[in-house]
Amino acid sequence: MNRTAFVGVAAGLALGWLGLPALLYVRQAQPLDFNHAVHAEQAGMSCADCHGFAADGSFGGIPPTSSCTACHAEALGESAAELQLVEQYVVPEREIPWLVYFRQPQNVLFSHAAHVVLAEIECRRCHGDHGLSTTLPPYEYNRISTYSRRIWGPRIAGGGADPWDSMKMSDCSGCHAERGVTDSCLMCHR
Numbered sequence: 120m121n122r123t124a125f126v127g128v129a130a131g132l133a134l135g136w137l138g139l140p141a142l143l144y145v146r147q148a149q150p151l152d153f154n155h156a157v158h159a160e161q162a163g164m165s166c167a168d169c170h171g172f173a174a175d176g177s178f179g180g181i182p183p184t185s186s187c188t189a190c191h192a193e194a195l196g197e198s199a200a201e202l203q204l205v206e207q208y209v210v211p212e213r214e215i216p217w218l219v220y221f222r223q224p225q226n227v228l229f230s231h232a233a234h235v236v237l238a239e240i241e242c243r244r245c246h247g248d249h250g251l252s253t254t255l256p257p258y259e260y261n262r263i264s265t266y267s268r269r270i271w272g273p274r275i276a277g278g279g280a281d282p283w284d285s286m287k288m289s290d291c292s293g294c295h296a297e298r299g300v301t302d303s304c305l306m307c308h309r
């Protein structure tokens with residue numbers, strides 16, 4: 120291959136590699152903006168106040184609208200997001216159709232109790248600073264697989280600077296190997 124052709128091919132590959140994520144992912148806005156930081160700072164709430172475990176060990180996930188009503192039956196402040204919360208969800212008693220950033224494919228088994236309660240792994244190890252965020256980033260999903268971008272992470276080649284940048288099969292098994300957890304296909308897949 121002569122030099123010009125080589126440079127052309129390299130440039131083409133680089134463009135594809137960098138440009139592909141932009142074409143591969145579709146952005147969607149969340150139904151409502153949510154501010155985690157204000158709840159920790161002004162309402163003094165901890166993660167477990169909204170994301171707790173039931174007596175049978177099952178994880179509550181994202182809290183239902185009924186858990187917001189005690190404080191937001193009427194607006195406390197003047198933000199547009201809170202007015203929208205009260206008018207569109209609390210008063211009509213409707214659930215908020217949150218888009219779940221960390222949702223895994225349906226055939227993957229994951230239990231918060233095993234990781235948070237038994238293994239004592241911090242939320243931040245897997246979720247980064249989402250629990251401290253003041254505003255919500257757009258949700259992005261892969262147009263071919265429809266999976267959330269948080270699974271593959273920012274780069275197609277995988278990984279990122281921080282351990283929470285991606286949560287692919289190799290990320291799960293990588294930690295299991297580090298911690299001496301022997302896994303098998305059927306442990307994580309139905």
Ligand code: HEC
Pocket residue numbers: 153155158159164165166167168169170181182217218219220221222242243246249250251255
């Ligand atoms: C007042 C209730 C409340 C408190 C307190 C709270 N959260 Fe949340 N959390 C929510 C709501 C509502 C959502 C859905 C909107 C969003 O994605 O931020 C959410 C979403 C999340 C998500 C994203 C789930 C996904 O995959 O889309 C993570 C991770 C999370 N919370 C972690 C935390 C952590 C860590 C803390 C403690 C530092 C915390 N939360 C405290 C209400 C709360």
Ligand code: HEC
Pocket residue numbers: 166170178179180181219221222223224227228229231234235240241242243244245246286
């Ligand atoms: C070992 C990694 C790991 C840890 C630690 C972890 N999570 Fe998650 N979290 C996940 C995965 C994976 C999912 C997606 C689960 C699915 O789709 O079945 C998820 C999903 C969620 C969701 C979305 C709703 C749901 O239930 O799927 C919330 C909210 C959440 N996590 C909050 C937390 C909070 C709060 C903590 C700390 C108390 C925490 N997580 C600790 C990996 C983790």
Ligand code: HEC
Pocket residue numbers: 152153154157158161162164169182183184186187188189190191194195196197198200201204
């Ligand atoms: C223990 C009381 C309490 C609970 C429960 C609570 N909040 Fe709040 N929330 C507050 C306080 C305090 C503020 C700050 C004052 C304000 O701006 O309204 C706030 C502010 C907000 C705002 C405006 C944020 C901003 O950027 O100004 C939104 C939106 C909101 N909360 C959503 C929710 C949702 C959704 C839930 C249920 C999952 C919830 N809150 C549960 C106390 C609470």
Ligand code: HEC
Pocket residue numbers: 223227228229230233234237238240244245286287290291292294295298300306307
């Ligand atoms: C940071 C480390 C870490 C990460 C990341 C992690 N795990 Fe685990 N996982 C553990 C540890 C430690 C245990 C053993 C818990 C125990 O039983 O004490 C475990 C246990 C399990 C179990 C068996 C317990 C049960 O639920 O029945 C499954 C299944 C599992 N993990 C799935 C996953 C999946 C799927 C992912 C990725 C989405 C994942 N894990 C990511 C550390 C991790």
Ligand code: HEC
Pocket residue numbers: 223224226227270286287288289291292295302303304305306307308
């Ligand atoms: C520690 C948990 C874990 C183990 C063990 C595991 N997987 Fe996975 N697997 C995942 C997660 C999480 C995903 C989704 C994220 C991704 O695509 O990397 C996945 C995705 C897949 C997919 C792609 C399916 C899709 O919907 O895109 C296949 C196929 C698969 N796994 C097969 C296997 C086989 C075969 C084994 C045994 C050799 C195995 N897995 C073991 C966690 C695991």
